Amino acid sequence: MPLGKMRFLLPTFALLSLVASSVVPSVSPISYDGYRVYRVKTGKNLLAIREKLSSFTYSTWNHDLTRNIDLVLSPDQVPAFETLGLDTKCLHEDLGASIVAESQVKSHWKRQANDSNDAWFGSYHPYEEHIEYFKELHASFPNQSEWISSGTSYEGRDIYGLHLWGAGGPGKPAVLYHGTVHAREWIAAPVVEYLTLQLISGYKAGDNITQAFLNNYDFYILPFVNPDGFVYSQTTERLWRKNRQPGPGNSTCYGRDINRNWAFGWDANNRGASTNPCSQTYKGEAPSDTPENQGLSAFVDKLRDGPGIKLFIDWHSYGQYILSPYGYNETLYAPELGKWTNAAGLVSEAIRDSSSARTTFTFGPSGATLYTTTGAAPDHVYEVGKADFSYTIELRDTGDYGFVLPPSLIRASVEEQWVGQRVLLSLLDEVFFDGVGPAIYF
Structure with a gap:
């Protein structure tokens, strides 16, 4: 999600023939x-x-x-x-x-049932294979999952995902995960795919903790919020960030930043987003004037008006941050900040302790910890969607590789996020969380 004034077309990958x-x-x-x-x-x-x-x-x-x-x-x-x-x-x-x-992908991969160490997480993959992989996960959990969609992209791609639930059927408070909001942040999709795999395989294997997660919450997991941009990053411009919607009027520039296009805080100030259609952080001409955001906003409203949203996470790279609202104002703090910060601190500690490299995630309110962002998802899902917990998680690394994270680091990245989610998901209700630390720590 990093900012920066783009002054030339950025580097791209070789064309991947497996893309449609x-x-x-x-x-x-x-x-x-x-x-x-x-x-x-x-x-x-x-x-x-x-x-x-x-x-x-x-x-x-x-x-x-x-x-x-x-x-x-x-x-x-x-x-x-x-x-x-x-x-x-x-x-x-x-x-x-x-x-x-x-961009070197393995020519063959096959996921084995209940196998968290399959070859999928050894390389990056074309968009069509990501769809295939998620369909396999759905097929492995047919009675407790459903294929979902928040709508279609500007170019007509389905913004697909999975809805998972546990005992007693669907209808419990929601955990909502978004991935690949910014096209060039390739590590986000493997992370949410790995979390999906762990939830399904752990539940089926009888893991008590994973079963408790799915029995208490319904999971809604969307691995590609910006599918057009992701495909474009694979075929034409590797570091493309925005969607692929044409600019307004006579502009020759393409794309709106979906994470500056949410209604809440969209016009909060003159910082945190751009009114220039050529900017990487172009916020659009009006709030939610992207088809992607319109569908996502409606999806959030539906969850809010149903069982409610317990947790929302927007997965990005890079920088290693766990960021809570608010992003649109660096001096405004939500009443829940203490709860959010305590939880984020425990997640960061668990990830650090699980890693031989002592991988560290900085945490705090987004605007004060990093920089101002207006029209961003976590602020909107907290304020409008009424989520109890709302975060942006910026994945590896801190800049040695940046957006071009080597395939050799995919597995470590996805595994540490499952460690963090096991802690975070255990903190969501008062039965687990006493305001200081977890009653159950993993």
Whole structure:
């Protein structure tokens, strides 16, 4: 979800032949062989560093520019950049080569029943295979799941998902997971797919904790909120962020940022989103003026007006954050902030303790912890959807790879999130949560 003014078309993957031919753009994928990604330490020198960079054409990847700028440079700019004498670290020596390595998918995979170690989580996959994988999960749990949809995308793709439930049938308070809101954040879909797999396989295997989760809550899991953008990131422009809706009027730019298009807080201030159709954070001409957001908003309303929403999580990358409302105002704190922060702290601790690398997630209210975001999902689902808990989780890493996370890190990323969700889901009701820590800790 990182911000940054885009000043050129960003790098892309090689065309994946398994993507349906009807949705492949006519343009060829853009090659960025030899492009480099640098991290520039900023601190108190941000303005001076920006002045030094003013003659360069670059884009930024990262969240908090007051600490570092992660920037992408074309090969012809590298020699002049390296004469600036800045405090830098090279994150990608050849971004094109990193992209090619990331895009290598296994030609064969097969999920075995109740197998959490299947080959699926060893590589990234084309969009059509993601649909196939979710259909297999549905087929493995036919009497306690249903195929769902929040509507269709601008280009007509189904925003599909699964609804899971436990004993007593459906109708309990909802846990709602969104993935791949921003197209280039490829790690989000494997995470929500892995969580879905663990819920199903654990329930069927008789795991008491997993059975308690599904017996207490209905899970609604949407792995691709922005399917058009994801397909475009696989076929044409690897670091595409927005949806694929044309800009207004005579604009030649495409896309709205779905996570700046929610109604609540959409016009809260002049920061946190852009009115420029060419911006990566373009919020649209009006709240919910994307078909994706219209369907998602209606879906949230339906859950709110039914059994209610217990937990909402919007999965993103990168930065390793667990962020609660509010994002639209960095000095406004919700009454539930103490509960949310205590829970996020326990999740972060559990993830850190489960990882040999001691992976750490920073947590707190979004606007105060990271930066201002208007029209964002967690604020809307909390305020309008009346969710008891509402978070954005920014997945791995902290910038060494950024959006181009190697396939070798997929499994660690998905497994640590299941560790975190086992803790978080145990904290949702007062029977588990005493306001300080969990009565049951896993």
